[in-house]
Every structure is written in C-alpha cells, then in structure tokens.
Amino acid sequence: MAGKRRRGRPLGSDGANTREEILRVARQVFSELGYERTTFQEIATRVGVTRPAVNHYFRDKAALYSALFDSVRDSVMGASVNQATAQETLPGRLSAYLEAAVRIDSRDRSFARFIAASVLDGYRHEHLLGSTGEQVEQVRGFVRQALGAAVESGEIRDDIDIPAVTEMLIAVMWGIAWYAGFIGTHDQLEEVVEQFSRLIAGILW
Template sequence: MMTGSAAQPRRGRGRPPGSDGAQTRDVILRSARELFSEVGYDRATFTDIATRAGVSRTNINHYFRSKDELYRTLFEADKDSVITAGIADAGAAGDLADRMAAFLRITMRADSENRTYVRFLAASLFDALRNPELGDWAEGQIDNVRGFIRPALEAAVADGTIGPDVDIATATEVLIAVVWGMSMYAGFVGTDGRLEPMIDHLTALLRGALW
C-alpha cells in the first residue's frame, strides 16, 4: 500500500527539466531566429539563445546537437514557409510583373506576422558570404527564386510580350537582386504602410520597362 504523498508524474525519459516538448522547441527556434538576424551566425551562441528563450543550454542540446544543426533547421523551415510558399502562390498570377508583385506581397505578409522571418532569410545571405560552409544553403535559396523568375521571362519572350533581344540571364539576376533588396528593406527598414505602395510602384516600373 502506498503511503505518504501521492506519486508524482514521471518526466519523459531523456528530456531535461523545464522542457515541454514542441512548445519549448518553438521558443528556441524563435529566439534563435531573432539572434541570428541581429548578430549573425558567427556571434550567436547556444548560451545567448538559451538566455533569450528562457531555457537552459541543456534544453537546446536536447533538440539540437550543434549550432550548425539549429541554423540549418531554422533556415529550411523559414525558406519553406516564405520562399517556397511565395513561389507556389505567386505562380498562379498573370504576367511577370503580377507574379513579382504577388511574390513580394506574400513575403511581406510573412514579415508582418513575424518580422524576423524575412530578416533572417535576407541576413542568411550575408552569413553565407562569411561562412563558406553555409554557401550551399544560400545558393539553394537563390536558385529557387531564379527558377521562379526565369521561366516567367522566357514565357514573356515566347509570347512577344518582351522583345526577343532581351538578355534573359541578366534580367533574371537583376530581378533576383530586386527581390533580395526588397527583403532586406522589409526586414530591417520598411513598415507595412511603406511596403505596399513600393510594390505597386515596382509593378508599374516593370511594365514600363519591359512592355
């Protein structure tokens, strides 16, 4: 017969004190996204992330074995929720200018929900320049955007919307630079009230320059 105080529920095996599963993991990811965006990959440490998240470093190590693994997890998740989702939704828009505008609006929508999403993805390109081991991640992100823009340019040339003498490769890179620049502006400078008119103006400029 059991005597004394009632038996306490047992903590899940291997889980550090203070951990509550998916919620703790989400807090860690959110705090890491903020810190990586502010100070970059090199300067962010597990200790700093733990402090911001209000957990112990042991909590972080329970979910992520290294800073590299944490960064990769965060990068892939944010790329899917912003870049991949934006490309999928914008692909249904009309001409190239409409597709660019739709993609940027979807990206800005993610930014308005949590400003650090776009800030982190934009800053990750700088991290890749400073850390060659991160280069393939950033290049993959650029390739995704390139694979969205170039076919739209090729279709515009094929149907005569754009003249046949356009340099598609160069035009693609110019528009990639525009997307990156707008992402940097959205993440670090702009506000919702400024971004929407800027996208409208960009659409008008694209139509005036290409059509």
C-alpha cells in the same frame, strides 16, 4: 511512465511550440550577431529556456542553422512560389511573389531579417555557402522561369537578356528583403511592394 519528459525539454512546454519559438528567436539572433557570434546560450536566454533545452531540439549550431534554412524554404520561398505560379502575367507573378512574402512578414519579421543576413554569413563562412547558394538559386530559378514564360507568351520581347534581367531582379528583391528586415516598418514595406508592382506593370512612369 506516461507523460514523462524527455531530457532537456523545458517544464510546462509543448515540444512543437518550443521548437518553433527557438527557431523564431534564432532567426533574430543570427541576423543581429551573425553566425560566428551567435551562441546557444544567447538563444536560450531570449527564449526563456535552459541551454540544454536548445540542445534537446538541435544538436549543434550547424544543425540549427540548417533548420532555419528549411523553415525559410518551407514558409517563405514555397508559399511565395505557389502564390506566384497561379498568376498568368510576368508583373502578376513577380508581384504575387513579393506580396506573399509581405503577408508572412506581417506575422513574423524574423524571416526577412534572416533571409537578408544569411546571404552575408554564407559568403563569410565557406561551410554555409551551400545553404546560402541554394536559397539564392531558388529565387533565381523562379525569376528565370517567369521571364522565360513571358517571352514564350509574347508578353515581353524575345531578345531580352534573361540572365542579366534575372540578376537585376534578384538584386532588387534582395534589397527589398534588407529593407523589410532592417529598415522599414511593415506598412512601409507594403508601400514599397505596391510601388514596385506598379513599376514592373509599366504604370508607374
């Protein structure tokens, strides 16, 4: 029958839009409650659909959590790296990476909250560590590559300890993610990124 709904799909909804709304709300709920305390019922209530409707798109909590990591990789990590690699200097690459994330934050702050909170969940729950580690490795790989390119071009000293500086920058960037998700307003986040960009460009002090 034409137009027949699949079982569990909410009335009057568009499949793609409903799925994206479930993902957005799920990022919020997982960030607030953590992996263990988050339930499909809580997500369904906040979205305004039935619990079976959530199951229509995601078979279980693990599948939903995996989809959240995919959405972060595609919407945040990928966009940020693409923006950054177009720059020619180390400060330009690092600034562009963060600025791209800020633009995404202006549209949907749930990404920053999930990125920050999921790291804790990954270390609390062994079966989530793989996804969390992959997320961290994406950032680590980008920073390491940016530093290596800066050494090769003569932009920074060739005796720099790239692994140590990489970890320092990851710590700062994850701190900014926490600030973006749970502490500052979007306007404050823009100021933080601007000042950080000036710092790494060597013009703040």
